[in-house]
Amino acid sequence: MMTFAKPHAPLLELSGIGKSFGGLSALRDISLHIRRGEIYGLIGPNGAGKTTLFNILTGLHRADGGRFTFDTTEYGGHCKSHTLARAGIARTFQNIRLFSNMTALENVMVGRHLRTRSGIWGALTRNAATRAEERETLQRARELLSYVGINRPHQTLAKNLSYGEQRRLEIARALATDPKLIALDEPVAGMNSTETDSLKKLLRDIRAGGTTVLIIEHDVKLILSLCDRVAVLDQGKKIAEDTPDQIKCNSAVISAYFGIEPAAYEQNSTERPTARLPDQANHGHP
Amino acid sequence: MRQRDTWLVLVVLAIGLLGLPFMTDALLGRGWVRILDFTLLYIMLALGLNIVVGYAGLLDLGYIAFFAVGAYCYALLGSPQLGLHFPFWVILPLSALMACLFGVLLGAPTLRLRGDYLAIVTLGFGEIIRIFLNNLNSPINITNGPQGIGMIDPIHLGSFSLGSTHELFGLTLPPVHLHYYLFLFFTLLVIFVSLRLEGSRIGRAWMAIREDEIAAKAMGINTRNIKLLAFAMGATFGGLAGALFAGFQGFVSPESFGLAESITVLCMVVLGGMGNISGVLLGCLLLVVLPEVLRHGSGPVQQLLFGRSFVDPESLRMLLFGLALIVVMLWRPAGLWPSRQHRSELTAKDNLTKSSRDDRT
Numbered sequence: 215m216m217t218f219a220k221p222h223a224p225l226l227e228l229s230g231i232g233k234s235f236g237g238l239s240a241l242r243d244i245s246l247h248i249r250r251g252e253i254y255g256l257i258g259p260n261g262a263g264k265t266t267l268f269n270i271l272t273g274l275h276r277a278d279g280g281r282f283t284f285d286t287t288e289y290g291g292h293c294k295s296h297t298l299a300r301a302g303i304a305r306t307f308q309n310i311r312l313f314s315n316m317t318a319l320e321n322v323m324v325g326r327h328l329r330t331r332s333g334i335w336g337a338l339t340r341n342a343a344t345r346a347e348e349r350e351t352l353q354r355a356r357e358l359l360s361y362v363g364i365n366r367p368h369q370t371l372a373k374n375l376s377y378g379e380q381r382r383l384e385i386a387r388a389l390a391t392d393p394k395l396i397a398l399d400e401p402v403a404g405m406n407s408t409e410t411d412s413l414k415k416l417l418r419d420i421r422a423g424g425t426t427v428l429i430i431e432h433d434v435k436l437i438l439s440l441c442d443r444v445a446v447l448d449q450g451k452k453i454a455e456d457t458p459d460q461i462k463c464n465s466a467v468i469s470a471y472f473g474i475e476p477a478a479y480e481q482n483s484t485e486r487p488t489a490r491l492p493d494q495a496n497h498g499h500p
Numbered sequence: 501m502r503q504r505d506t507w508l509v510l511v512v513l514a515i516g517l518l519g520l521p522f523m524t525d526a527l528l529g530r531g532w533v534r535i536l537d538f539t540l541l542y543i544m545l546a547l548g549l550n551i552v553v554g555y556a557g558l559l560d561l562g563y564i565a566f567f568a569v570g571a572y573c574y575a576l577l578g579s580p581q582l583g584l585h586f587p588f589w590v591i592l593p594l595s596a597l598m599a600c601l602f603g604v605l606l607g608a609p610t611l612r613l614r615g616d617y618l619a620i621v622t623l624g625f626g627e628i629i630r631i632f633l634n635n636l637n638s639p640i641n642i643t644n645g646p647q648g649i650g651m652i653d654p655i656h657l658g659s660f661s662l663g664s665t666h667e668l669f670g671l672t673l674p675p676v677h678l679h680y681y682l683f684l685f686f687t688l689l690v691i692f693v694s695l696r697l698e699g700s701r702i703g704r705a706w707m708a709i710r711e712d713e714i715a716a717k718a719m720g721i722n723t724r725n726i727k728l729l730a731f732a733m734g735a736t737f738g739g740l741a742g743a744l745f746a747g748f749q750g751f752v753s754p755e756s757f758g759l760a761e762s763i764t765v766l767c768m769v770v771l772g773g774m775g776n777i778s779g780v781l782l783g784c785l786l787l788v789v790l791p792e793v794l795r796h797g798s799g800p801v802q803q804l805l806f807g808r809s810f811v812d813p814e815s816l817r818m819l820l821f822g823l824a825l826i827v828v829m830l831w832r833p834a835g836l837w838p839s840r841q842h843r844s845e846l847t848a849k850d851n852l853t854k855s856s857r858d859d860r861t
Contacts, residue, residue: 296717296720299717299720311718312711313707313716316707324708327701330701332702334697334733337696340696348701351701388719
């Protein structure tokens with residue numbers, strides 16, 4: 215769990231990140247690292263600070279203390295969103311934040327914004343460079359839409375897509391920024407098991423394509439079967455960081471989820487049926 | 501086939517627009533040609549505001565300030581007030597540039613504001629400009645205060661002045677007609693710029709900010725710059741319209757730039773359909789022409805119906821105006837001609853969407 219003797223250089227390394235909202239301390243001294251090419255899970259009970267951490271990583275919140283290194287560049291706690299996006303961190307949102315009144319295609323095209331350059335002059339004259347760039351943007355957007363599996367007409371308004379498609383569209387939009395790290399905030403929330411399975415496949419494809427995946431999820435089954443490593447947050451603190459197999463038997467994790475000793479949790483299991491950690495032991499992970 | 505139809509429509513439209521002042525003059529009188537001129541000015545204004553409100557979703561209640569900046573810029577550089585008489589082709593870009601600068605000046609402090617708060621600050625800005633214009637007559641007289649600036653040079657291109665009647669191609673062209681053609685040219689220019697921006701990378705970024713600013717940020721859009729660009733572009737159109745207005749009227753005073761004017765322009769954008777150029781055109785046409793029709797028409801109609809005129813046409817006009825807005829907000833909250841909502845999936849806008857049509861089959 216310490217940050218030395220790793221075979222790969224970490225893509226993202228957090229050290230001492232802290233954040234409080236007024237008197238509530240949402241994150242306390244979070245340090246963790248994510249290696250290139252892995253699928254890294256972030257779990258924890260509601261209010262553990264997972265989304266806050268995402269917001270800091272994507273520049274939407276300022277950290278009170280600490281810093282992080284992404285792709286060998288060090289960032290303080292307060293970096294602009296667009297700088298981080300340019301550096302290669304893209305994200306999706308827990309409550310879907312698409313550009314609802316724009317078409318699916320346009321949503322993804324917006325994702326290309328920071329990898330394209332044409333400005334006012336290009337827009338007015340529509341010169342050769344701008345036209346080439348627009349063609350390329352359009353081409354890439356279409357590819358991404360079919361890559362994530364949206365088979366509707368691409369001119370459908372984002373708000374008219376089904377829930378599952380909206381989640382996928384968010385992923386396509388994030389991928390359009392050519393990220394090195396894609397951070398997904400509860401991507402399978404509210405999906406049925408078929409949708410979850412196909413999303414799992416998509417995430418593996420994304421990783422196979424060379425993009426590191428950071429994922430927050432309440433679906434423990436998904437996390438344990440998908441992730442290479444998992445960190446567990448509880449009340450703003452990291453209480454564990456390990457491989458899924460180890461996390462399953464970690465007593466700190468189990469007591470964080472149930473508030474009681476592992477042996478006694480079964481009497482209270484009606485409270486959180488999805489978090490029955492030991493049951494997942496037989497789900498192999500590749 | 502399709503392309504030929506488009507050309508046909510364009511040619512008919514062009515002939516219609518070119519002949520419009522003559523037809524209006526012959527059928528309705530010279531006063532209506534003047535109303536046409538104002539319609540064109542309002543279209544430029546509304547399209548400018550449409551960039552800020554319709555595309556970028558930033559509610560601006562002080563937009564008329566940019567119109568004022570453009571108008572006063574023209575008035576100061578082309579009147580006996582300061583003794584300056586710059587040529588039109590120098591003043592016009594300068595006015596637009598000055599308004600653009602003011603757009604950025606206003607935009608900068610409001611970047612972190614949204615919705616109601618932004619509206620209130622922009623409203624304040626509009627008032628500040630008007631009050632400045634009202635009071636900058638002492639200790640040094642710059643704007644001549646509430647009396648306004650008169651005897652502004654008529655718009656002239658070289659020795660060709662739009663302020664006097666000309667005989668061209670066997671046609672008699674009085675000043676209102678000449679201004680109509682000049683304004684038409686600039687309106688078409690503004691429409692062209694709007695169209696080009698709408699379908700561009702910048703336009704998409706504006707709309708992304710309108711739809712969800714946080715998501716736009718996370719997608720790597722530099723929201724500060726893109727918002728400032730929206731303010732600057734909108735203000736430039738406003739300044740352009742303002743300069744043309746000053747040259748046309750020959751007189752500017754602060755009272756032309758009150759809050760009511762800002763609201764009127766905003767109404768045109770909202771009534772017609774925010775973010776949709778055709779909708780905005782429709783909104784302008786309705787809100788300039790309908791009040792005039794009511795002004796001229798309500799008196800005689802009352803005479804005819806009741807034998808006397810018991811409601812002042814002016815107040816009736818405002819009453820119906822308000823009523824129309826309420827009705828539109830109730831039944832068509834997105835405007836009379838809303839953007840994209842009804843954009844058919846089969847509509848091909850240009851080559852870009854044409855190729856996207858192919859992969860949908």
